[in-house]
Amino acid sequence: MDKEYLNSLNLLKGKTVAIVYIFEGEDAPGFGHYHIWKGDVISGWLHAVQELECVPFILDVRTFINKATSGTLPRIDYVVNLNCGSVELSSMSLVPSMCSFLSIPCIPSNSVSIVCGENKKISNLLASAMGLNVPKTLDFSAENGIYRPLNLGSSEGIKRGPVASDELANGIYQEFIAGYELTMPLVFNPCTGDMDMLPPIAYIPKSLNPNWLFDSKEKESLDRYDVAAFESVDAQVVDTIVQFAKVFPVNTYCRIDARIRHTENKLHASEALKRLEMEDLFFLEINTMPTIGKKMAFEFDVALESARTNSDNFGIGKSFDIYCEHTKIPTGTGFILACSMMAYEDIAKKSL
DSSP states (O other), rough: OOHHHHHHHHHHOOOOEEEEEOTTTTTTTTTTSSSOHHHHHHHHHHHHHHHHTOOOEEEEEHHHHHHHHHOOOOOEEEEEOEEEESSSSSGGGGHHHHHHHHOOOOEOHHHHHHHHOOOOHHHHHHHHTTTTOOOOOOOTOOOSSSEEEOOTTEEETTSSSOOOOOGGGEEEEEEEOOOEEEEEEEEETTTTTEEOOOOEEEEEEEEOTTOOOOOOHHHOGGEEEEEOSSSSEOOOHHHHHHHHHHHHTTTSEEEEEEEEESSSSOOHHHHHEEEEOGGGGEEEEEEEOOOOOOSTTTTTHHHHHHHHTTTTOTTTTHHHHHHHHHHOOOOOOHHHHHHHHHHHHHHHHHHO
């Protein structure tokens, strides 16, 4: 399988990869954004394309749509979609919808994955149906609840309750789970030909307060929490989470956020991080368009490095090792791009 992996990696060379980003001056009336990926993220993907010895083609969303509809695009093998953070959820499916029309693989997700994943009512219903623990839905007047807008990300709009009754039309109101938050990164593993889980990353408040809320304000305060990787994950958790992601369907990479319940008055991170068990895990949301980059919400570099040092428990670490050994200047973003491209190649092979 390692030989096949290296062969697949070599076959990616020379492919044209379009990076479609949001022009900050875009003034389309239905294209408002609460968050835009800027130069650091865009340049990371550009370097990743060149890292794989592929050909980059960089253009903004409007130009991509205009050139696609007028038939003036050059030959494109893959599209990296950096249109994130739309206030209107339907607008987030603009790029992958056009990719579907042109039959171009869109990284990371297609329109169905984005719309279903970003809508928290849909994702919570699917999580419950797949056997994941989901926080109990509360009446708007109940205490000890958390309100989450239906389609905003980056923890925007999250707040403690109670809430106004009319807010329930645009969000969900659930029981607050005392404990701490974690994110479970998933990516296609070219060595196994299937989606795989990286070490889950926990966000531990330095105050050790189980009522700590990891909202958008706290995310900006890097000195208020620590980031740590789990040492191992129960097989039931891995299987359930991977199968859950496939339902959307996620074929390349994604992030699933959850809450870990603690019944004690303070968090014991040294014990809690040894093994992730299903009974402690409460689903919050799936992000089918997570940020890839250092010190970003995905924390992918932390997870990848942890997987490399703990490859006995996380097989994706071996794949990353092989990638690093055979790439001149390897990065996590480059590895994720390679895995995503190979995921689409794998789908194409299976469809023959």
